[in-house]
Amino acid sequence: MKKEVVAEWQLLLYIAGQTPKSIKALENIKKYAEEHLAGKYSIEIIDLLKSPQLAEGDQILAVPTLVRKFPEPIRKIIGDLSNEERVLVGLNIKPVKS
Amino acid sequence: MKEQSKSHSFKFPKTPTGVDGLDEITEGGFPQGRPTLICGGAGCGKTLLSMQFLIKGITDYNEPGVFMSFEEPSDDLTLNVKSLGFDLEKLKADKKLVVDHVRVERSEIEEAGEYDLDGLFIRLGYAIDSIKAKRVVLDTVESLFSGLDNQAILRAELRRLFHWLKSKGVTAIITGERGDATLTKQGLEEYVSDCVIVLDHRVIEQVSTRRLRIVKYRGSTHGTNEYPFLIDADGISVLPITSLKLDNEVISDIIPTGIPGLNDMFELGGFYRGGNILISGTAGTAKTTIASYFAFQQCENKEKVIYFAFEESPQQLVRNMKSIGLDLEKHVKNGNLHIHSSRPSLNGLELHLLTCRKLIKEVQPTTIIIDPISNLITVGSPHEVRSMLVRLIDMLKGENITAMFTSLNKQTDSIRPDLAEESVSSLVDTWITVRDMEGIGERNRGVFIVKSRGMGHSNQVREFIITNKGIELLDIELGPQGILTGTARKSHLFTKTMSDIKLQNEISRKDREIARKRKVLEANIEALKNEFESAEEELNILRATEELQEKLTSKKNK
Numbered sequence: 108m109k110k111e112v113v114a115e116w117q118l119l120l121y122i123a124g125q126t127p128k129s130i131k132a133l134e135n136i137k138k139y140a141e142e143h144l145a146g147k148y149s150i151e152i153i154d155l156l157k158s159p160q161l162a163e164g165d166q167i168l169a170v171p172t173l174v175r176k177f178p179e180p181i182r183k184i185i186g187d188l189s190n191e192e193r194v195l196v197g198l199n200i201k202p203v204k205s
Numbered sequence: 206m207k208e209q210s211k212s213h214s215f216k217f218p219k220t221p222t223g224v225d226g227l228d229e230i231t232e233g234g235f236p237q238g239r240p241t242l243i244c245g246g247a248g249c250g251k252t253l254l255s256m257q258f259l260i261k262g263i264t265d266y267n268e269p270g271v272f273m274s275f276e277e278p279s280d281d282l283t284l285n286v287k288s289l290g291f292d293l294e295k296l297k298a299d300k301k302l303v304v305d306h307v308r309v310e311r312s313e314i315e316e317a318g319e320y321d322l323d324g325l326f327i328r329l330g331y332a333i334d335s336i337k338a339k340r341v342v343l344d345t346v347e348s349l350f351s352g353l354d355n356q357a358i359l360r361a362e363l364r365r366l367f368h369w370l371k372s373k374g375v376t377a378i379i380t381g382e383r384g385d386a387t388l389t390k391q392g393l394e395e396y397v398s399d400c401v402i403v404l405d406h407r408v409i410e411q412v413s414t415r416r417l418r419i420v421k422y423r424g425s426t427h428g429t430n431e432y433p434f435l436i437d438a439d440g441i442s443v444l445p446i447t448s449l450k451l452d453n454e455v456i457s458d459i460i461p462t463g464i465p466g467l468n469d470m471f472e473l474g475g476f477y478r479g480g481n482i483l484i485s486g487t488a489g490t491a492k493t494t495i496a497s498y499f500a501f502q503q504c505e506n507k508e509k510v511i512y513f514a515f516e517e518s519p520q521q522l523v524r525n526m527k528s529i530g531l532d533l534e535k536h537v538k539n540g541n542l543h544i545h546s547s548r549p550s551l552n553g554l555e556l557h558l559l560t561c562r563k564l565i566k567e568v569q570p571t572t573i574i575i576d577p578i579s580n581l582i583t584v585g586s587p588h589e590v591r592s593m594l595v596r597l598i599d600m601l602k603g604e605n606i607t608a609m610f611t612s613l614n615k616q617t618d619s620i621r622p623d624l625a626e627e628s629v630s631s632l633v634d635t636w637i638t639v640r641d642m643e644g645i646g647e648r649n650r651g652v653f654i655v656k657s658r659g660m661g662h663s664n665q666v667r668e669f670i671i672t673n674k675g676i677e678l679l680d681i682e683l684g685p686q687g688i689l690t691g692t693a694r695k696s697h698l699f700t701k702t703m704s705d706i707k708l709q710n711e712i713s714r715k716d717r718e719i720a721r722k723r724k725v726l727e728a729n730i731e732a733l734k735n736e737f738e739s740a741e742e743e744l745n746i747l748r749a750t751e752e753l754q755e756k757l758t759s760k761k762n763k
Contacts, residue, residue: 121324123323123324123327128319128320128321131318132318135318155323155324155327156327159327159328159330159331160331162324162327162328162331163305163328166307166308166309166310167324167328168307168309168322168324168325168328168349169320169321169322169323169324169325169353170320170321170322170323170324170327171320172320172324180313181313182313182315183313183314183315184314184315184316184317185314185315185316185317185320185353186316186317186318186319186320187317187318187319187320188317188318189317189318189319190317190318191317193315193316193317194315194317196315197315197317
């Protein structure tokens with residue numbers, strides 16, 4: 108399993124208030140990032156209730172949404188991120204198992 | 206509407222749509238503060254209708270709107286509606302309109318666990334709040350179904366969305382693609398059930414017509430028919446089949462027919478202003494000529510006329526009428542006469558009707574001529590043509606425009622026109638029929654008045670001829686078998702003159718004979734006179750001789 112060589116991972120997590128789903132999502136992503144991307148990532152949390160104008164830019168529909176800003180291309184994962192497999196595949200941290 | 210408010214004091218709150226005619230059908234507009242579902246197949250005008258709803262809301266009712274597009278990017282939308290004269294950029298700059306394009310790209314999105322669509326709610330809520338929107342359009346929410354996998358969440362969220370929209374108090378339009386068995390592919394009608402409108406685009410005999418139907422409208426009555434609607438340079442307009450009531454004003458002005466003899470056939474010397482005149486007849490009976498005469502006469506009286514020619518081009522019409530001494534060109538040039546030519550099959554009946562309406566609005570004529578209406582049958586069924594004409598006539602009556610229609614009917618032996626035409630005939634006020642009168646190897650034209658509402662009229666069939674000086678109605682010529690026309694008329698006239706001449710000759714012959722007789726008489730008198738004179742003379746001679754003898758004898762005796 109080769110890891111892609113990248114300088115940094117920029118992750119954005121869009122939430123709408125401190126709902127159980129968003130708290131769970133935050134916990135989950137932190138856990139995965141520590142596991143797989145220790146020291147190479149940043150997570151920014153955007154609360155749409157506080158800054159709703161940001162929703163349009165990243166085409167946010169569902170919350171919580173995790174956006175991988177960098178490395179490109181932009182990827183989005185929606186949901187509480189409880190399905191680790193899909194999150195890792197979605198973020199391209201882990202290739203799809205054949 | 207007025208009548209309604211009399212009977213009910215409560216009026217269902219409605220938001221006017223700003224779409225021509227749709228407010229009439231819905232009796233005021235869409236339900237206020239509730240979502241309305243508009244569904245239909247591809248290309249039937251869902252997006253346009255909802256866009257028009259928003260824009261008219263802004264321009265006519267000062268109600269800001271949010272357009273949330275799930276399909277087209279906002280630049281495309283701007284461009285698309287620009288051709289209809291809507292300037293989205295300006296409205297956006299004025300903070301009256303927000304266009305938000307929600308892009309749902311399946312390839313970009315991975316679903317991992319539970320989620321909800323609060324993002325969408327927030328976006329929409331933010332857009333609504335930022336301009337205090339009263340109107341919202343979601344076009345087409347169903348795109349979400351192709352972008353997201355979890356249908357259960359999606360459905361629950363949509364339900365929540367529509368409730369939320371209601372609680373926001375905005376009048377919303379949700380569009381949906383038509384499904385096979387259901388109104389929309391994803392069964393949106395389950396969620397939005399206050400008002401459902403179905404748009405439909407049908408092609409019948411190569412002519413396409415768009416139609417609109419209100420499937421349901423909770424809390425209000427509405428028109429239930431399928432109404433044709435049009436998309437043209439000004440957006441959508443819906444045409445209610447029958448508007449209304451027959452309560453237009455009536456004018457008793459008389460306008461001349463343009464043909465002197467024909468005027469005399471009407472008791473008051475012409476048509477009523479604002480009436481509808483039908484001229485029917487078989488091919489080549491000079492319907493167009495009569496119509497042109499009327500148009501010409503109206504133009505001469507400084508009235509504006511629109512001539513809708515479905516058979517001839519303007520130039521052709523002008524040329525043809527010139528050949529009988531009618532100078533239409535003069536009036537085309539000075540702007541009194543507008544000739545509008547198009548093939549009936551160019552577009553559907555509805556578009557024809559709309560073209561008529563538009564031109565009428567533009568030119569403000571007092572008279573229009575449609576030549577011929579029978580050609581429209583090629584585009585629609587007689588029933589449709591009739592319904593179109595009803596609407597046209599309704600509109601014309603409303604504006605007191607005099608209308609003349611010509612109609613070609615089939616050659617029949619009976620003097621009454623065929624049945625197809627009778628359907629139209631009950632709509633018109635005055636009906637003139639021109640017909641062929643065939644006999645002794647020739648064809649003559651006759652004109653008569655079938656009906657003329659509110660005016661006495663001649664019951665005669667008058668023959669008329671067309672020369673290079675125009676139409677001339679001939680005097681009635683009665684023969685032993687009725688009215689005589691054409692050659693029969695001529696031969697009748699000829700025999701009449703012949704007998705006149707003969708009589709004249711006879712008289713002069715008799716005169717001469719008398720003269721001769723007098724001469725003979727005079728000659729006889731002269732002869733007798735002469736005889737008498739000679740007898741007298743003889744007597745005198747005898748007397749003289751006797752006197753002489755007496756003298757002589759007396760001398761002897763002395």
